[in-house]
Amino acid sequence: MTECKRKAKKITTSDTCKRCNNAKEDALHVLRDCPLIKPLWESMLKTEHWHRFFSMNIDEWISFNLSKAANKMLNGSWNSRTLRGRISSMLGLASFSLAPGC
Numbered sequence: 001m002t003e004c005k006r007k008a009k010k011i012t013t014s015d016t017c018k019r020c021n022n023a024k025e026d027a028l029h030v031l032r033d034c035p036l037i038k039p040l041w042e043s044m045l046k047t048e049h050w051h052r053f054f055s056m057n058i059d060e061w062i063s064f065n066l067s068k069a070a071n072k073m074l075n076g077s078w079n080s081r082t083l084r085g086r087i088s089s090m091l092g093l094a095s096f097s098l099a100p101g102c
């Protein structure tokens with residue numbers, strides 16, 4: 001659960017991201033915008049697509065990522081081994097951020 005949702009449910013008084021302490025932690029911050037996850041996306045994407053990728057709202061971003069257009073944005077250096085490693089790192093980070101007591 002994001003800090004934003006925890007605050008809305010009155011579980012906490014702050015919606016600030018506990019990882020970066022720099023922004024409201026909503027779903028898009030956790031998945032894309034947190035400074036701890038953003039470098040992963042930047043390493044996967046061609047530089048010329050960063051602005052579009054990082055300026056979408058969450059509905060646009062999810063739809064885009066499910067579309068074939070997203071594949072055209074990927075950096076050509078990706079292969080299945082590096083992708084598995086990066087995804088494992090990302091899932092580890094996501095598990096940490098969503099763990100109870102965070």
Ligand SMILES: [Zn+2]
Nearest residue numbers: 017019020034
């Ligand atoms: Zn953050």
